[in-house]
Amino acid sequence: MKTLRTIATLAAAVLALATPLAAQSEVNLLNVSYDPTRELYQDYNAAFAKYWKGKGGDTVTVKQSHGGSGKQARAVIDGLDADVVTLALAYDIDEIADKAKLIPANWQKRLPHNSSPYTSTIVFLVRKGNPKKVRDWNDLVRPDVKVITPNPKTSGGARWNYLAAWGYALKQKGGSEAKAKEFVTKLFRNVPILDSGARGSTTTFVQRGQGDVLLAWENEAFLAVNELGKDKFEIVVPSVSILAEPPVTVVDKVVDRKGTRKVAEEYLKYLYTPAGQEIAAKHYYRPIDKKVAAKYAKAFPKVKLFTIDDTFGGWKAAQKKHFADGGVFDQIYGPGK
Amino acid sequence: MSSSAPSPSRTRTEPAPVRWALIITALLFLGLFLFVPLAAVFAQAFEKGWDAYLAAIREPDALAAVKLTLITAAISVPVNLIFGVVAAWAIAKFEFRGKQLLITLIDLPFSVSPVISGLIYVLLFGLQGWLGPWLQAHDIKIIFAVPGIVLATVFVTFPFVARELIPLMEAQGKDEEEAAITLGASGFQTFWRVTIPNIKWGLLYGVILCNARAMGEFGAVSVVSGHIRGSTNTIPLHVEILYNEYNYVAAFAVASLLALLALVTLVVKSFVEWRMRELS
Numbered sequence: 205m206k207t208l209r210t211i212a213t214l215a216a217a218v219l220a221l222a223t224p225l226a227a228q229s230e231v232n233l234l235n236v237s238y239d240p241t242r243e244l245y246q247d248y249n250a251a252f253a254k255y256w257k258g259k260g261g262d263t264v265t266v267k268q269s270h271g272g273s274g275k276q277a278r279a280v281i282d283g284l285d286a287d288v289v290t291l292a293l294a295y296d297i298d299e300i301a302d303k304a305k306l307i308p309a310n311w312q313k314r315l316p317h318n319s320s321p322y323t324s325t326i327v328f329l330v331r332k333g334n335p336k337k338v339r340d341w342n343d344l345v346r347p348d349v350k351v352i353t354p355n356p357k358t359s360g361g362a363r364w365n366y367l368a369a370w371g372y373a374l375k376q377k378g379g380s381e382a383k384a385k386e387f388v389t390k391l392f393r394n395v396p397i398l399d400s401g402a403r404g405s406t407t408t409f410v411q412r413g414q415g416d417v418l419l420a421w422e423n424e425a426f427l428a429v430n431e432l433g434k435d436k437f438e439i440v441v442p443s444v445s446i447l448a449e450p451p452v453t454v455v456d457k458v459v460d461r462k463g464t465r466k467v468a469e470e471y472l473k474y475l476y477t478p479a480g481q482e483i484a485a486k487h488y489y490r491p492i493d494k495k496v497a498a499k500y501a502k503a504f505p506k507v508k509l510f511t512i513d514d515t516f517g518g519w520k521a522a523q524k525k526h527f528a529d530g531g532v533f534d535q536i537y538g539p540g541k
Numbered sequence: 542m543s544s545s546a547p548s549p550s551r552t553r554t555e556p557a558p559v560r561w562a563l564i565i566t567a568l569l570f571l572g573l574f575l576f577v578p579l580a581a582v583f584a585q586a587f588e589k590g591w592d593a594y595l596a597a598i599r600e601p602d603a604l605a606a607v608k609l610t611l612i613t614a615a616i617s618v619p620v621n622l623i624f625g626v627v628a629a630w631a632i633a634k635f636e637f638r639g640k641q642l643l644i645t646l647i648d649l650p651f652s653v654s655p656v657i658s659g660l661i662y663v664l665l666f667g668l669q670g671w672l673g674p675w676l677q678a679h680d681i682k683i684i685f686a687v688p689g690i691v692l693a694t695v696f697v698t699f700p701f702v703a704r705e706l707i708p709l710m711e712a713q714g715k716d717e718e719e720a721a722i723t724l725g726a727s728g729f730q731t732f733w734r735v736t737i738p739n740i741k742w743g744l745l746y747g748v749i750l751c752n753a754r755a756m757g758e759f760g761a762v763s764v765v766s767g768h769i770r771g772s773t774n775t776i777p778l779h780v781e782i783l784y785n786e787y788n789y790v791a792a793f794a795v796a797s798l799l800a801l802l803a804l805v806t807l808v809v810k811s812f813v814e815w816r817m818r819e820l821s
Contacts, residue, residue, distance in 0.1 A: 234769060242786055269768045270782075283668030283677065284685040284767040304668060403785045411789075431787050461677075 231467050233266045236286035238273035238360050238450070239403040240424040244487040245290070251483055252474050256467065264467060272401035273360030280306065280455065287459050287468040290452040292360020292402075294318070295519035297453055306457040320449035321475035322489035325509055326361075326368040328440040329409065329418040329425045336416045340442045341372040344417065345390040352415035353395055354405040356527050360450070361402035363527060365419040368446040370526075371515045375444060389536040398537075410437070421448070422504070423488035439505075447509040582800050585793035597783075597791035598798065602771045606779035607798065612687065613762075613775060614755040617695040621751050625702025626744070630736070632703075633710030634718065647703050650696055658696050659764025662689055685767030690775065693761040698751045705747030706740055713739055742817040749813065753806045757799060 235245060249266040256264050269276065269284065273292035280286045281304040291297055294312055301307045312319045330338050336349050344351050354362040366388065373379055373387035397414060399405040402424055409418040410428050417440075420428070425439050452472050459465040474480045481496040490504055491497045516522035526532045587594055597603060628647060632640060650658060664670045666683035676683060683689045717739070721731040737744075759777040766773045774782065776799055783792035 239785075267772060268770050270785075271768060279685065279767055281669060282663050282684065283666075283673055284769075285682070407785060407787075411787075 229262050231262045231264045231464060233264060233287040233464060233468055233471060234269065234285055235266055235288050235290055235471075236269045236276050236280055236284060237290040238276060238292040239270055239401040240361070240406075240421050240427070241290060241450075242268070242270050242403075243427065244423075244484065244489065247487065248475070248480065248483050251479065252471055255474060255479070256470065261467065261470075264471075266471070270403075272354065272358040272404075274358045275400065280304070285458050285462070286455050287462065287464050288452060288454050288472055290450065292448075292450050293363060293519060294449070294451050295363075295523045296360060297451060298520065300455070306455050307453055308456065311453045312451060315452065315472060316476060317492050318449055319451040319453055320492070321452060321472075321480065322450065322484040322491055324422045324448045324450065324489055325445045325507060326364050326419060326442075326448065327422045327425050327445065327505075327507075328442060329406075329420050329428055329437055330416065330440055332436050332438055334438060334440065338417045338440055341369055341387075341444075344369070344394065344419075345387060347394075349394055349417060350396055350415040351391060351394045351417055351419060352397065352405050352409045353419040354402050355398040355400055356533050358400045359402055359405075361421050361424070362398075362405075362419075363522075364421075364446055364448045366526065366533065367512065367516060367522060368419075368442075371446055371510050372442070372444055374515065375510070385532060385536065388532075392537045395537075422490075426488035441505040441507050444508045444510060446515075447511045449512075579800060582793050582796050585789060586797040588793075589790050593790050594794045594797075597788075597794035600791070602774070603779060603791070603795050605771045606774045606776050606795070609687065609690070609772075609774065610756050610776045613691050613694050614752055616691050617698055617755045618748060618752050620695055621699045621702050622744070622748055624699060625706055625747060625751075626740075628703040629706030629710050629740075630732075632707050633713075634715050644707070647700050649700075650698075651700050655697055655758065655760030656764055659693050659761040662692055662696075662765050684765045685769070685773060687773070689765040690762050690773065693765045694755050694758055697758050697761045698754045701751035701754065702744065702747035705743050705750070709740055709743040710736075742813055742820065746810065746813045746817070749806055749810050753803065756802060 235249070237245060245266070245268055249268070252266065253264045256262070269279075269286075271279075273296045276284075276289070277291060277296035277299050280289060280300050289297060289300065297307070297311060298309075301309050301311055315321070328338055328344075330336070336343070336346075338344065338349060343349060353365045356362040356366050369391055370384045370388050373384040374381070376383070397405075397408055399408055402421060405418060406420060406424055406428055408414050410432055418425070418428075422439075429437050429439060452475065454465065454468045454472060456465075459468045475484070476493070478493060478496055481491040481493040485491045485496055485500040485503070488503070491500060512519055512522060516525075524531070586597075628643070631637075632644060662684055665672055666676060666689065667673050668677060672683075683692070717735050718731050721735045722728075726734070756775075757777060758775075759781075762775055763778060763781075766775070766778055768774060768778060768782070770782065776795060780792050780796045780799070783789075783795060
């Protein structure tokens with residue numbers, strides 16, 4: 205009997221612990237984001253909290269959840285209470301609008317610049333001295349080169365990687381859809397491991413020493429070089445690449461239920477201010493604000509960029525053709541291929 | 542080695558070199574696959590010294606992960622303790638239809654992949670799932686919150702206690718209980734005074750295994766967690782996050798907590814095994 209009572213007391217104590225300390229004048233936001241933005245939002249959240257407090261607002265604590273962009277969208281669809289989502293590509297947010305109806309279909313029109321406060325592109329990370337002499341996309345299909353990229357099914361960055369390669373092949377002299385497919389097929393034959401998110405791939409390449417070249421977000425490549433030693437890796441900028449626009453939005457149904465709409469909207473708007481743009485630039489995201497962009501112009505290599513809209517007819521079309529079940533990616537990458 | 546009395550009747554047939562080869566192979570294998578990785582965890586954790594180690598463990602997100610892990614274990618272990626005793630009691634002491642089915646069902650979490658164990662709760666309680674819309678309308682959070690993590694952990698760990706007790710209780714039979722009832726003991730008295738003392742070491746053993754798994758579970762918890770830093774990350778998930786942030790010292794420092802827990806579990810387990818042998 206005594207044991208039973210002890211267990212009951214213990215359970216009660218545990219439940220008491222589990223209940224969060226309520227009734228503070230504190231706002232909690234949850235930002236569900238993709239993989240490589242950890243460092244960016246860690247800084248940005250602190251800056252925004254300070255800014256908001258300074259404007260006489262409540263104390264804001266922004267919690268973060270990171271993972272492959274597609275996986276994160278899936279979690280929000282399944283009920284992860286994100287006040288804002290900051291994902292790798294528009295299609296993943298479209299899915300939240302389509303499948304769960306948590307946001308209106310025209311979400312991307314609500315903030316400037318397609319709701320993308322910063323842009324990025326895809327570059328190559330190679331080991332110091334570039335031992336395999338990787339200079340451009342066509343080097344990635346050489347049989348002696350091992351390429352590391354995450355899984356396009358779950359990772360947003362991986363989809364940008366894939367489309368950047370496709371776009372390169374398409375834009376070569378005599379390029380065609382058939383040639384592009386052949387090129388990307390060859391490229392993926394050189395991929396030994398598909399991680400589920402961009403950060404997983406970076407770790408595979410950097411920490412576990414797999415592969416000769418990592419296809420990476422420009423910001424992720426800079427981070428890897430600066431965090432882990434300029435003596436170990438270098439960045440190779442290909443002749444052309446894709447303009448990646450990682451968009452952001454408030455999740456309407458969640459903020460209205462939680463009563464956090466105002467602060468959530470301000471949180472995203474602050475990304476567009478010079479202060480927000482500076483933070484993005486410091487974390488190697490290309491700022492869209494002209495002044496800040498000019499200030500950091502030297503930091504970003506000049507590269508010819510094509511967009512998803514004019515080369516692939518937008519994300520919906522690209523997703524359907526390439527990444528849907530039975531799409532081109534499924535045809536070219538599978539067991540025994 | 543374990544038997545105290547010499548056993549002259551059993552002659553060793555293998556020559557000494559074979560015996561030694563076997564022993565050395567086993568030790569080498571253990572060394573390579575257990576001790577070296579374990580040592581590596583601690584070596585990495587202390588790479589930047591004691592201060593960095595302490596800082597990593599005291600960091601608020603790490604503490605939140607430790608707290609969540611303890612809460613999860615503190616709920617799922619007692620739940621499975623009660624369930625395990627009830628199930629083992631029913632199976633070992635009574636005959637009923639569908640008994641075999643019940644035994645099979647208890648084993649189910651062992652044979653199902655942890656990812657599936659997590660996904661079933663997403664399918665049930667997720668916003669697109671069966672109960673999701675109702676739960677949200679009533680402002681009840683299950684997945685991507687503590688209850689989901691506890692549920693997934695309970696599911697994954699529920700065979701441990703029952704599996705430990707069933708063979709033990711079956712071997713002991715029901716003679717002693719029947720004697721107690723004949724002598725006028727109530728059902729509860731019989732359970733508390735006869736059954737429990739007989740099974741307590743087996744029970745403890747099951748609880749230890751259950752607890753170790755509850756604290757270490759990654760797959761199922763990862764699916765239902767939502768990975769919100771500082772609120773829905775357990776220790777194993779937090780380790781993964783730190784590792785992905787190139788924060789290797791912190792990752793291994795937090796991992797070393799789990800490793801320490803495993804070592805403590807091992808010691809307690811050996812003690813319990815020794816007691817069980819002594820008693821039998």
